[in-house]
Amino acid sequence: MAWNGSTEAIRAVDGALPLLRAARQATVLQLMDGAVDGDDSGPRLAAFLRRHGVVARTALRPAAPNPGAALLDAAAREGADLLVMGAYGRPRWRETLLRGASAVVLRHAACPILLAH
Numbered sequence: 001m002a003w004n005g006s007t008e009a010i011r012a013v014d015g016a017l018p019l020l021r022a023a024r025q026a027t028v029l030q031l032m033d034g035a036v037d038g039d040d041s042g043p044r045l046a047a048f049l050r051r052h053g054v055v056a057r058t059a060l061r062p063a064a065p066n067p068g069a070a071l072l073d074a075a076a077r078e079g080a081d082l083l084v085m086g087a088y089g090r091p092r093w094r095e096t097l098l099r100g101a102s103a104v105v106l107r108h109a110a111c112p113i114l115l116a117h
Contacts, residue, residue, distance in 0.1 A: 001026060003030045004031070011117070013049075017052065019114070021053045023055070023082075027078050028059065030042030068100065068103065069104060071104075072110070082112050082114060083112070085116075086117070088100075088102050088117050089102075
């Protein structure tokens with residue numbers, strides 16, 4: 001799951017929790033530059049998930065010029081069969097016009113996506 005500590009990401013994790021419990025493993029991917037809640041929020045989310053019956057680990061990655069492409073690359077490397085992420089943390093028109101992470105992932109994802117706004 002893509003994690004940046006935002007309200008949208010929190011909603012996505014909450015909505016995905018039943019699926020995450022059934023998963024073999026869940027990876028919390030945090031791009032370090034985009035963290036709203038500080039650099040330790042990814043590991044804290046993984047610990048929270050483990051307390052709720054999810055086999056979870058954290059993958060911290062450096063910030064990328066194109067966060068959407070970085071998320072897709074990480075999902076492919078992890079062999080993800082589902083990408084969980086918050087969507088449209090900015091106005092939708094701006095996200096689409098400026099090719100934000102949500103727009104890039106929606107357009108190019110190779111696996112199913114669970115989005116929350």
